[in-house]
Amino acid sequence: MISTIQVIIVEDDFRVAEINRQLIEQIAGYKVVTETRTASETIAFLRQAEALPNLILLDVYIPDSPGLDLFWHLRSEFPTIDIMLLTAAKETKIVEEALHGGVLDYLIKPVEPVRFAETFRRYRSRKVLLSSKNELSQEDLDRVLFGTEMRQDPTSNVLPKGIDRLTLERIENVLLQSPAEGITAVQVGEAAGVSRSTARRYLEYLVSVEIVGAQLHYGDVGRPERTYRKL
Template sequence: MIKTWQVVIVEDDFRVAEINRRFVEQVSGFNVLAELRTAAETLHYLQQAEQLPDLILLDVYIPDSPGLELFWRLRKDFPSIAIILVTAAKETVTVEAALQGGVFDFLIKPVDFDRFNKTFTRYRKQKVLLASKKEVNQEELDRLLFGSGLRADKSITADGLPKGIDRLTLERIEEISEHSSAEGINAFDAGEAAGVSRSTARRYLEYLVSAGKVKAQLQYGEVGRPERTYIKI
């Protein structure tokens, strides 16, 4: 079953709230539970809720909550809820306080969908990775914290991919993996479908594993060594 993350929007301007709702609904895996206008309404909703949201989109300028007052109250009373600030506030003192308070991201209005989508995609990748592992290595942790590995900087090409990874081939391998069966696909079959060698297909599939788009597991047959298969996330 595909996981759906629940979102609450706290925004006093109904027009902005509607834009945020449309943005959320365009990102796969997210659903808007409620749109709330004030701090009092937000706290009452959360205190009475049978299901707490996973994420809150929060404006700083809420009429009955000066500054970051509501943000700090939410961090104290509902620490499990991730908060993304979507606000026109951009003073460095506000940004620094929010970062120290553990805000997941800070989006300055007006926010375009591409930037919005990157934030939600990063959140989803983090949740999927953490749910799939008991431990993480440094490279995986770097991706969780910064959205990409730190060690690969010198080997990144102009289009943002590691050397040896061609974008057109990557898109083809990714498309093949997305349309594979629930049991996944191995490097040989992926290479056959993409018209590349088995070793090339394996390199691209392993890159998709590192990017959090597929997961790898060993499939044991009746004879021979176990085979590494790749399953879409």
């Protein structure tokens, strides 16, 4: 099983890099091992590293690397490292080239914190799944490729009776910002502005489609509580 995911941030603006570091390290299971400002600094660090990172968060606009030159260099010399792009580059040609090169995600600046966190949580879920099995079922592959099982996709137009899309989105947004150890139905209800029973109904639906995990938490006294966290 994978433990902590090691990340390098390649960003020439130190202020943006620091913000990204803080956002990443708020998510359970991640550690930023370094920040680099240029292509040459990035390549030099990787060549002397005792262990390669799992993931690079890369900007397109790097002073000594025009376009996607650094991206392609990394894909060639360090093919085992996954790459996500976080950049202001919106040109279709660049996006298509990055997708062709196997970029894991393409985030356009300024990115919403919820979208940012969702990307990293989904990546960790993918790594955990891939490291835990020798063979994958179609359902497993759907989770790897699309983030969930296609036949149970909660973003589809058809939701079960009693599940409203707007309320579901509010519940999911609360979960994205919840602590790594999980959150109770009471806490979700308070944050989302719904009753505990409503929160529990939506949470159990998300558990059923494998978007959320649940476990019992035993406190010092009283009955154990069921806590929920985004997978």
